[in-house]
Amino acid sequence: MDTPDTFEIFLVCPPGLEDLLCAEAQEKGFAEAQAQPGGVTVQGGWPEVWRANLELRGAGRVLARIGGFMAFHLAQLDKRCRKFPFGDVLRADVPVKVQVTCKASKIYHAGAAQQRVETALRENHGITVDAEAALVLKVRIHDNAVQFSLDTSGEALHKRGHKEAVGKAPMRENMAALMLRSCGYTPGEPVVDPMCGSGTFLIEAAEIAAGLKPGRSRSFAFEDLASFDAGVWEEMRSGGAVAEPAARFYGSDRDAGAIRMSTANAERAGVGAWCHFACHGAGEVQPPEGPPGLVIVNPPYGGRIGNKKLLYPLYGTLGETLKARFRGWRVGLVTSEPPLARATGLPWKPQGPAIAHGGMKIWLWQTEVLR
Incomplete structure (x- = not known):
């Protein structure tokens, strides 16, 4: 199984501002932009992930939903994680932190689920797991559906990279x-x-x-992924008058x-x-x-x-x-x-x-x- 060329991308924003971010995503030409609670979904591949981080002013983070499967118990989660193509996206030399949330599922213990995912990453994919890692793999188990998302931004996107001084109560x-x-x-x-x-x-x-x-002045978590293309990224970042x-x-x-x-x-x-x-x-x-x-x-x-x-x-x-x-x-x-x-x-x-x-x-x- 290969990760698809086009997948769902979730643009995070403060609740109450979703429609405004959706309008910005549509204006910037992102496909199938739809407002959801807490953000906006669009469809695209890795170049769209990079462009969203670089160009969207209203997004707080960009999550790449890289795939998933159904799992009704921990043994099934373990087995399917071992077969999932994490190596298409994650690099063995870049540590990753795993975060799990469970809701309305037969797998209800987030800690036990996290342990299974981490073990599969180490043993079957040769990936280093570190609780302090900058790169975050988010695992959402909802209604027995397991969804993997990568936080491709790293530091929150309101940190533009060129603003050092902030006041007592800054506006993001x-x-x-x-x-x-x-x-x-x-x-x-x-x-x-x-x-x-x-x-x-x-x-x-x-x-x-x-x-x-x-995003012109900063770095992003996606630069440490196996799917990153430095040449395409440099062209994207330097383009535009x-x-x-x-x-x-x-x-x-x-x-x-x-x-x-x-x-x-x-x-x-x-x-x-x-x-x-x-x-x-x-x-x-x-x-x-x-x-x-x-x-x-x-x-x-x-x-x-x-x-x-x-x-x-x-x-x-x-x-x-x-x-x-x-x-x-x-x-x-x-x-x-x-x-x-x-x-x-x-x-x-x-x-x-x-x-x-x-x-x-x-x-x-x-x-x-x-x-």
């Missing part, structure tokens, strides 16, 4: 990209973030506008340390020439000259920063400032506290779906164009 890059998409961001419009922190929203927007690939954005990106924060961070992060990402950062409070923000665009902001909120009662005046001031000065602009605001969003007095659209973030629920609030 993949979430920021999907929120920009939700707000209808287009590369030709300016973006303003009046509480920019480490600059994530602006850097993502500038990279999108410039046509920069999000970088365009100077028509618009500019403006961040401000009252914390001078945040401004130093965001400036350095933008430089490392290669978008420093197009991003402008200033140190002042949100109440002092002014629209830049030129056409209107998008204001997007991730202010402090109770669950992640502290006493939320102290935040109502801050949100109120932000709302008054935007209503007075940013007519013609759209606003997106992230918070875990709906009352704080309402405290801005901004004309919000109906509340959208909850998004899972760091063990809490957050929402992206959006306005139409301010009048």
Whole structure:
């Protein structure tokens, strides 16, 4: 039995953002993209796995579902694992970590199942198993169906590889990209973030506008697989032109340390020439000259920063400032506290779906164009 040329690829994202990631995958030409709980499935082969890691801004991880079989007891799992063509994908010289989950199956003991899989890998396939290995083989046993997936990303994809400094409560890059998409961001419009922190929203927007690939600066777990083709990968990674954005990106924060961070992060990402950062409070923000665009902001909120009662005046001031000065602009605001969003007095659209973030629920609030 050979592993197929085309298989299912699962793109992981935070719950609540699946439809946005699905739209991105469709836009990027991935076949049969379908939103599922916790992510999106597409169909493809190894080049699509590599491209998903390199190009998709909204994915948190890319799992290659390399195959499976039915197993109703541990002896059957053991026997079929010994015959499964792991050697087509896994290299003997690269250690692998095995993770097993069991649900609604006759095999219900994940530890015992993990032991059988690990023994088969060692004894029949000559593969080193190490609990500390960077490469992860995920084994899901659900309704007696055993499914093998490889985490082809390694480090989570929000770690773009060029951002060293993060603030107290950072917005993950993949979430920021999907929120920009939700707000209808287009590369030709300016973006303003009046509480920019480490600059994530602006850097993502500038990279999108410039046509920069999000995974260009980092390595991936798939580079250690038997299926990896270094020549094809290098061609894929180096392809595509970088365009100077028509618009500019403006961040401000009252914390001078945040401004130093965001400036350095933008430089490392290669978008420093197009991003402008200033140190002042949100109440002092002014629209830049030129056409209107998008204001997007991730202010402090109770669950992640502290006493939320102290935040109502801050949100109120932000709302008054935007209503007075940013007519013609759209606003997106992230918070875990709906009352704080309402405290801005901004004309919000109906509340959208909850998004899972760091063990809490957050929402992206959006306005139409301010009048």
